[in-house]
Amino acid sequence: xxxxxxxxxxxxAALLALPTLGAAQTILTVSTPEQSVTYTLEELLALPxxxxxxxxxxxxxAATFQGPRLHAVxxxxxxxxDATLKMVALNDFSxxxxxxxxxxxxxxxxxxxxxxxxxxRDKGPIWVIYPMDDHAELRDDSFxxxxxxxxxxxxxx
Amino acid sequence: MTDKNRIIRAVLLIVxxxxxxxxxxxxxxxxxxxxxxxxxxxxxxxxIGSQLQFEVLRLEKELxxxxxxxxxxxxxxxxxxxxxxxxxxxxxxxxxxxITSFGIDQTVLSDLEExxxxxxxxxxxxxxxxxxxxxxxxxxxEILAELEGYDIALRNLLVALxxxxxxxxxxxxxxxxxxxxxxAYLGTTLLILFGIFVSLLLLELxxxxxxxxxxxxxxxxxxxxxxxxxxxxxxxxHELRTPLTSLLGGLSLLKARVGDTMKDQTAxxxxxxxxxxxxxxxxxxxxxLDAQALSEGKVSVRRETVDLNDVVTTAVENCQVYxxxxxxxxxxxTPQEPAITLTDSARVTQILNNLxxxxxxxxxxxDVVEVRLTQISGRxxxxxxxxxxxxPADLQPDIFTPFHQINPGTTGANKSSGLxxxxxxxxxxxxxxxxxxxxxxxxxxxxxxxxxxxxxxHLAESA
Numbered sequence: 038x039x040x041x042x043x044x045x046x047x048x049x050a051a052l053l054a055l056p057t058l059g060a061a062q063t064i065l066t067v068s069t070p071e072q073s074v075t076y077t078l079e080e081l082l083a084l085p086x087x088x089x090x091x092x093x094x095x096x097x098x099a100a101t102f103q104g105p106r107l108h109a110v111x112x113x114x115x116x117x118x119d120a121t122l123k124m125v126a127l128n129d130f131s132x133x134x135x136x137x138x139x140x141x142x143x144x145x146x147x148x149x150x151x152x153x154x155x156x157x158r159d160k161g162p163i164w165v166i167y168p169m170d171d172h173a174e175l176r177d178d179s180f181x182x183x184x185x186x187x188x189x190x191x192x193x194x
Numbered sequence: 195m196t197d198k199n200r201i202i203r204a205v206l207l208i209v210x211x212x213x214x215x216x217x218x219x220x221x222x223x224x225x226x227x228x229x230x231x232x233x234x235x236x237x238x239x240x241x242i243g244s245q246l247q248f249e250v251l252r253l254e255k256e257l258x259x260x261x262x263x264x265x266x267x268x269x270x271x272x273x274x275x276x277x278x279x280x281x282x283x284x285x286x287x288x289x290x291x292x293i294t295s296f297g298i299d300q301t302v303l304s305d306l307e308e309x310x311x312x313x314x315x316x317x318x319x320x321x322x323x324x325x326x327x328x329x330x331x332x333x334x335x336e337i338l339a340e341l342e343g344y345d346i347a348l349r350n351l352l353v354a355l356x357x358x359x360x361x362x363x364x365x366x367x368x369x370x371x372x373x374x375x376x377x378a379y380l381g382t383t384l385l386i387l388f389g390i391f392v393s394l395l396l397l398e399l400x401x402x403x404x405x406x407x408x409x410x411x412x413x414x415x416x417x418x419x420x421x422x423x424x425x426x427x428x429x430x431x432h433e434l435r436t437p438l439t440s441l442l443g444g445l446s447l448l449k450a451r452v453g454d455t456m457k458d459q460t461a462x463x464x465x466x467x468x469x470x471x472x473x474x475x476x477x478x479x480x481x482x483l484d485a486q487a488l489s490e491g492k493v494s495v496r497r498e499t500v501d502l503n504d505v506v507t508t509a510v511e512n513c514q515v516y517x518x519x520x521x522x523x524x525x526x527x528t529p530q531e532p533a534i535t536l537t538d539s540a541r542v543t544q545i546l547n548n549l550x551x552x553x554x555x556x557x558x559x560x561d562v563v564e565v566r567l568t569q570i571s572g573r574x575x576x577x578x579x580x581x582x583x584x585x586p587a588d589l590q591p592d593i594f595t596p597f598h599q600i601n602p603g604t605t606g607a608n609k610s611s612g613l614x615x616x617x618x619x620x621x622x623x624x625x626x627x628x629x630x631x632x633x634x635x636x637x638x639x640x641x642x643x644x645x646x647x648x649x650x651x652h653l654a655e656s657a
Binding site: 093094095096097127128130156157158159160186187 | 245249252272275276278279282283286287288289290
């Protein structure tokens, strides 16, 4: 009886903890051939945040994007500007981005759009955003393919 | 000629302006078209549309695997959300504008979104299910049935997109071709314009050159005419001087011989008149020769140490006889100390002779002409003051130009060449001095020259 009660308590506790666990889901993996680091949404939000207000081809009007700089997740892995980043999205779409962009510009891993988290349905949870409105050269064709949405992993090559 | 030129220029300018506007228009149009094609390529709607089809197919595959019980439904929600995101991408930003501009029927997108909305609660149920039960399989099959028919509709959308894109591209190509023709015309026009401009410039250049040549010839003619005149005068004067000297010599000898014996006073007076006029003629001839020598730069200056006191005294003495005849006397003021300078005493004497005889000539009989030598801060100033007719203010600026004289017609017996002051001015310039005057009409004139003094100490040093 005592044991059953105890098991019940554990079960309830587990049930209560479940949503928390769900919320603490890993949403980004950054990996090099040697090691990899994972991030939850909370961890990404805990990093120093940068806000970028910009327009791009996939939004109707300029929006406010917030998130850590791409550079902030590359730094712990000692990624240099010569590396190439393979950005993989949830739908397995991938795009190769030169790491030097993260050093030259405020490229961010946007997790908030206009202050709200982004759902998968709305290009979330992570959208790589270039400050296109601040730098005319970023409006070039070649940068459009680097705006990877539904980002899942960054593989450093 | 000028009117014609002006018309040609105006027409050219208008044509040029038109061509420039035309060119700007063409370039603007071209860049517009290029922008269009860039947008089409940048966010290739065909590719993004195919991604939608692909994601819907993946969702259907997932669902059918769940319906068959081959897989747990854990991934269904993710696939569903990804597929839905593809719909929103086509409905937002540039892609939406592009599809609208293509004029493609987008109802399939809104229909699909509506269907997604209706099946959303069912999908949500799958998340909580660890394993597939019969109800789940049933549900999956139902959702599949809902999605049926969209495959073909999506394919039609893709075909429409592909056609629209192709037609845009071919339109662009046609436009580019026509624009390249236009640019060729533009280039030809510009070349022609350039040619016209160059020929116009050449024409203008030729006219300017011709004009310049004419001007130069005119100037050369003018200077050579002046030189010829001067040469002629000088030759004539030179030829005149020799017989004139003989004449004057003969006259004075004749006067000496008959002066005492001849009782006929009239004859003696005639001799005097001949002598006086001969001397005037000689002065005139000498002036002309001096002026010619000065204008050709043939006058040399022989500098030596001179006491200007002596020069002034000599000059006054030279003019004494002449002035005596006019009933004019001199008052000479010189400082006690010597005024030493390094100059050509003969030239200075000539200058002073000119000024003093002028003063004597233009002052009234019985008057006293003052000659004053002063020293002011390292310079000697010699002033010759008369109380004669003076120089009218309007004639003063021209006083030092050659052949210039006050009232040449009315000065009568005092007529001269009008070269004196011009020669004086040139000589003073040659000696590095200054010459000037102040004059009031009817009251008299003060003519002055200034020469730099050579101080005693300098002399000692150089000695």
